[in-house]
Amino acid sequence: MVLASIALRNLVQARRRTLLLSTAIGLVTTLLVLLLSISAGISDNLVQSATTLSSGHVVVAGFYKPSPTLGAPLVTDASKVRAIVEAKTPGLERVVARGRGWGKIVGPGGSVQASLSGVTLSDEPGFADTLQLAPRSAYLEGGGPEVVGDARRIGEPDALILFASHARRLEVDVGDLVTIVTEQTDGRSNTLDVTVVAIARDMGMLSSWSAIIDEPSLKKLYSLKGDTTGALWVYLDDIAESERTMTSLRTTLAQEGYALMDYQPVPFWMKFEVVGGEDWTGQKLDLTTWADEVSFLMYTVVAFDIVTVFISSILLIIIAIGISNTMFNTVRERTREIGTMRAIGLRRRQVLWLFMLEAIFLGLFATTCGAGLGAVLALALDAAAIPVPIEAMQAFLLSDTIPFSVRPLALSGSVAFLTTCTALAALWPSYRAALLRPIVALGYTA
Amino acid sequence: MKPAVSLQKVVKDYPLGKVTVRALHGVSLDIQPGEFTAIAGPSGSGKTTILNMIGCMDVPSSGSVALDGTETSQLSDAQLTRLRLDRIGFIFQSFNLINVLDVRQNVEFPLLLQGKHSARERAERVSRMVERVGLAKHAKQRPNELSGGQRQRVAIARALVTNPAIVLADEPTANLDSHTGHEIIELMREMNEKDHTTFIFSTHDPRVMECAHRVVKVADGVLA
Structure with a gap:
């Protein structure tokens, strides 16, 4: 207790030094x-x-x-599979059926290839709320900040929702007609004219090749029967249970007599070649998690984490050298004080703790302030919705604005990590202080 | 009765580059409990080296040092530290107070290190000592707000608060004017008479020597 009191008082005494070091450590924490x-x-x-x-x-x-050479990403007798999933999935929030397709969308300005996701609005009444519509300025030259269109109209026949980048390229606005061309498994093409009912804000790489169509239109394009769909999307109360639920559903569906494909943690469109090369016919089910379906995008998170670690490490090394150097100076300035305390009866271990406590208090104070500032800045910048003007960067960030999300664990983790680093940087000078013999320390002249 | 301090044929060599300097040449000295002893001699004569040996802050190159019959040269650093904390009080020439602590906290410091007294007991002891050295009105002041004499009084209170068997004072009046120096020596003698604590202090001031019961003279590392 007395050591903590002395450590705190020393920090207050050396106000200027404490403030400078705190600022440096705090800024690194803010950046982290x-x-x-x-x-x-x-x-x-x-x-x-x-x-x-x-x-x-x-x-x-x-x-x-x-036939052994033809395959399509379909689930036949979908309602039967859905009933099993709904009955056997613990923590289930809802199950929705989504059609899957791939086609060319042709508009006045040209054409784009897009993955078509078939939505049944009666199946997903909250679907419209999951999309943010784009202002006209995002896709029309001379467009204003007004948002037009209504995502709920996807429930109407022959309706399409485009993302802003596609709308820009196709030069279409809400209410315009575009043509969708799809290719059947037997090589024939189908076309359908659909109305653009809404234009959504871009969501990075995924939205750059996606469009949303009403499910009956998608079935029309592929000439599919009523009880066939592309996939059943299972939403859980807790996304963290995805892996466990997927494993348990595999067992359940196998027990119910369904043939299952071997588990491959990649999206369905990477499996066409493998499926085409196998000689089975009929239906096989394939279960994956959301992370498997976007595994090809995980690199963005990993890449940014690498950048974060790299920048933080460099700053950390600079700060650690600064802290270490400052602590050596502190030990030098207080050598006689160390000698006095050692003479009176302070043990070596207590000397070590005295200086370590100073570093820990300094670290805690600075990193807490830094983390607080970082959190406030992140929330403010998120609210400011800073636009990302470069399309490649939008794809990388999966957003047309710089995304900030403050997580309590990241805040406490940053404080704990950087405080530990501060303490570690002070370990060597503190150890040197502890090794001082009282007679040598008392005779020291600064 | 065992002597409070017993030095037997103590030799102390200090390496100085390639040569070795001998600071003490086989010093033998017994100091009885309750003595008020001055170790006198000119600068460089070996006074501080003798005090360092007695204070367990240095070990002899040869010979032995015993406190109350306990041989100190074989003790570990941790044991010597505990011995200093429990048995010895130190008063330094430059006062050596902890600047960030106030008068009360400086005096309480060794009691906290001992860790064997309740908060109430510590508070009582500290109040008593601060009162005895005449600093009750300055109890909340920091060392840099005190005069030299007042600082040395704090040092005396800090040295005596643990009821040590021996108090070592290295030139306690050297940084004080003669009037204040005399007051400090008088205060030390008063403590010695009331508590029967053994006081050993070094000095080269003849007026201070006059106050001692016994004067041990040192010159060139030997007792004169």
Whole structure:
């Protein structure tokens, strides 16, 4: 207790030094919190865009092969599979059926290839709320900040929701007609004119090749029967249960007599070649998690984390040298005091603790302030919705604005990590102080 | 009765570059409990070295040092530290107070290190000592707000608060004017008479020597 009191008083006594060091440590913490917030923001966007455009938390999909060489990503007798999933999934929030397709969308300005996600609005009444519509300025030259269109109109026949980047390229606005061209498994093409009912804000790479169509239109394009769908998206109360639920559903569906494909943690469109090369026919189910369906995008989070670690490490090394140097100076300045305390009866271990406590208090104070500032800045910058003007960067960040997401664990982790680093940087000078013999320390002249 | 301090043929060599300097040449000295002893001699004569040996802050190159019959040269650093904390009080020439602590906290410091007294007991002891050295009105002041004499009084209170068997004072009046120096020596003698604590202090001031019961003279590392 007395050591803590002395350590605190010494920090207050050396106000200027404490303030300078605190500022440096605090700024590094702020930067780390900001970088972690962006990383968390990208991660959140990844989950958001994945679970809006590509998958539920768990995906029950599959391939139907009428002949050994032809295969399509379909689930036949979908209502029967759905009933089993609904009955046997603990922590289930909802199951929705989504059609899957791939086609060319042709508009006045040209054409784009896009993955078509078939939505049944009666199946997903809250679907419209998951999309943010784009202002006209995002896709029309000379467009204003007004938002037009209504995502709920996806329940109407022959309706399409485009993302802003596609709308820009196709030069279309809400209410315009575009043509969708799809290719059947037997090589024939189908076309359908659809109305653009809404234009959504871009969601990074996933939205750059996605469009949302009403499910009956998608079935029309592929000439599919009523009880066939592309995939069943399973939403859980807790996304963290995805892996466990997927494993348990695999066992359940196998017990119910369904043939299952071997588990491969990649999106369905990477499996066409493998499926085409196998000689089975009929239906096989394929279960994956949301993370599997966007595994090819995980690199964005990993890449940003690497950048975060790299920048933080460099700053940390600089700060650690600064702290270490300052602590050596402190020990030098207080050598006689150390000698006095050692003479009176302070043990070596207590001397070590005295200086370590100073570093720990300094670290705690500075990192807490820094983390607080970082959190406030991250929230403010998120609210400011800073636009990302470069399309490649939008794809990388999975958003058209810089995403910030403040996580309490990241804040407490930053404080704990940087305080530990501060303490470690002070360990060597503190140890040297503890090794001082009282007679040598007392005779020291600064 | 065992002597409070017993030095037997103590030799102390200090390496100085490639040569070795001998600071003490086989010093033998017994000091009885309750003595008020001055170790006198010119600068460099070996006074401080003798005090360092007695205070367990240095070990002899040869010979032995015993406190109350306990041989100190074989003790570990931790044991010597505990011995200093429990048995010895130190008064330094430059006062050596902890600047960030106030008068009361400086005096309480060794009691906290001992860790064997309740908060109430510590408070009582500290109040008593601060009162005895005449600093009750300055109890909340920091060392840099005190005069030299007042600082040395704090040092005396800190040295005596643990009821040590021996108090070592290295030139306690050297940084004080003669009037204040005399007051400090008188205070030390008063403590010695009331508590029967053994006081050993070094000095080269003849007026201070006059106050001692016994004067041990040192010159060139030997007792004169």
